[in-house]
Amino acid sequence: MSSHLSDLAELGWTTFFSSQFSSDDFPDSRAVRVVAAHRGLLTVAGDGFEADIPSRLPHAAAEEDRPTVGDWLIVGRDTLRPQRLLRRASLFKRRAAGTGREVQLIAANVDTLFVVTSCNRDFNVARLERYLVLAREAGVLPVVVLTKADLTDDAADYARTARRLLPGLIVETLDARDTDAAAGLGAWCGPGQTVALLGSSGVGKSTLVNTLAGSAAATRAIRADDDKGRHTTTARALHRLQQGGWLLDTPGMRELQLADARDGLDEVFDDIVALARHCRFSDCTHEGEPGCAIQAAIAAGNLEPQRLTRWRKLTAEDAFNSASLAERHARDRAFGKMVRAVIKDKTNPKFR
Ligand SMILES: Nc1nc2c(ncn2[C@@H]2O[C@H](COP(=O)(O)OP(=O)(O)OP(=O)(O)O)[C@@H](O)[C@H]2O)c(=O)[nH]1
Ligand SMILES: [Mg+2]
Numbered sequence: 001m002s003s004h005l006s007d008l009a010e011l012g013w014t015t016f017f018s019s020q021f022s023s024d025d026f027p028d029s030r031a032v033r034v035v036a037a038h039r040g041l042l043t044v045a046g047d048g049f050e051a052d053i054p055s056r057l058p059h060a061a062a063e064e065d066r067p068t069v070g071d072w073l074i075v076g077r078d079t080l081r082p083q084r085l086l087r088r089a090s091l092f093k094r095r096a097a098g099t100g101r102e103v104q105l106i107a108a109n110v111d112t113l114f115v116v117t118s119c120n121r122d123f124n125v126a127r128l129e130r131y132l133v134l135a136r137e138a139g140v141l142p143v144v145v146l147t148k149a150d151l152t153d154d155a156a157d158y159a160r161t162a163r164r165l166l167p168g169l170i171v172e173t174l175d176a177r178d179t180d181a182a183a184g185l186g187a188w189c190g191p192g193q194t195v196a197l198l199g200s201s202g203v204g205k206s207t208l209v210n211t212l213a214g215s216a217a218a219t220r221a222i223r224a225d226d227d228k229g230r231h232t233t234t235a236r237a238l239h240r241l242q243q244g245g246w247l248l249d250t251p252g253m254r255e256l257q258l259a260d261a262r263d264g265l266d267e268v269f270d271d272i273v274a275l276a277r278h279c280r281f282s283d284c285t286h287e288g289e290p291g292c293a294i295q296a297a298i299a300a301g302n303l304e305p306q307r308l309t310r311w312r313k314l315t316a317e318d319a320f321n322s323a324s325l326a327e328r329h330a331r332d333r334a335f336g337k338m339v340r341a342v343i344k345d346k347t348n349p350k351f352r
Contacts, residue, residue: 007047008046008047009192010191010244011033011046012109012194013031013033013072014089016089017031017072017086020087027077028076028077029074029075029076029077029083030075030076030077031046031072031074031075032044032045032046032072032073032075032080033071033072033073033109033238034068034069035050035069035237035246036238037069037236040054040055041053041055042054042067042073044075044080051080053080053081054081055067056082057073057085058082058083063103063104063105064091064093064105065085067082068105068106068108069108069248069250070108070110070194070238071085071086071088071109072109074086088108088109089109089111089139090111090138090140091105091108091109091139092108092110092134092138092140092196092252092253093105094252094255094259095259104252106250106252106253106256107196107236107250107252107253109194110138110194110195110196110248111140111193111194111195112140112141112193112195112196113135113138113140113141113143113195114143114185114195114196114197114198114199115128115131115135115142115144115145115198115199116145116147116197116199116204116208117144117145117146117199118147118148118202118203118204119149119151119155119158119173120151120152122200122203123146123158125165125306125310126310126313126314128144128165129165129269129310129314131198131199132165132264133258133261133264133267133268133314134256134264135198135264136264136268137260137261137263137265138264141170142169143170143185143188144162144169144170144171145176145208146159146162146172147174147175147176147204147207147208148175148203149173149174149175150178155173156173158173159173165268166268172184176204176208176211177207178211181208181212182211182214185208185212188245189212189242189244190243190244190245191244192244192245193245194238194245195241195245195246195247196247196248197209197247198253198256209239209247212241212242212243213241213242214241236249236251236252237250257317257321258314258318259318259322260318260321261318262318265311265314265315271303272303272311275293276294277293278293279292279293279294
């Protein structure tokens, strides 16, 4: 393998991307990964180099066509001018209320989401399910990381509860301060792999980042443009991990909401979805209609009633966030129409 290829592979280049671009077919172009996004500027990394380039792409009309951190871009080999964006393997995005833009891209091509919670009062099944929906909706593998296992005798119970949430769900319990923790999570932090973290305040995300990054963080945070002695920055950036992988650090992860997350919901609650197919009425609300397969499952002890309640709440949150934007637009349009009508009235000589 040429050094060129191994460098791109270390950055996360896989057959998913190489099937979209071959440098043999386009000798004047090259692939680069967006490792940091600033206002109007991207820091990109390619085979053995890093550079700042303008973020503007030709023909990028929709917000989703704009590059974000983690993206793969095809640029001019020498000019480094952006030419096109490669299709994403995964994408975190959020509704951007009040910005005038429909969606805000948070990160692309993340492989694994560490869903971090601790073995104490922060542990909350509803919150975990919410994070799992966000991960599945983005197309990312969730790995539940239970920190502060050193402070309790019940770590195994927490892990068991978490594992029940999704068939095959990977759950790791650890002391985030312990360097052995990095070894436990190593399978997702190797060369070319990109991870992101999600979890409430105080659960140990920063501690975990420190442990995973080791000395690498201090010496090699890509483009730490506001480095105030911390290893992380407030810019949206990928940071090199000790084991060769990349950690996505962006404040946007904290603001993820459930919106347009129907697919993610269906995946995480596939037991309920499967049951609902057997209800007598296709529009069954599962609130007591005859022939309701979900209520029957609850009565038979095969479904926790709390899980149904949690599913309802998340579904309602998703519906609210998804609909409210459409409604807001409708309201804006109605308001604009009214304003235009008033202006027209005023200019109408009849009303002078
Ligand atoms: N004993 C123990 N303490 C931990 C562990 N993980 C984190 N801590 C401690 O918990 C406190 C909070 O950890 P942080 O890493 O700052 O938490 P965070 O998730 O980054 O919090 P925010 O930045 O507010 O979102 C720190 O004092 C850590 O040392 C753990 O596994 N075991
Ligand atoms: Mg922190």
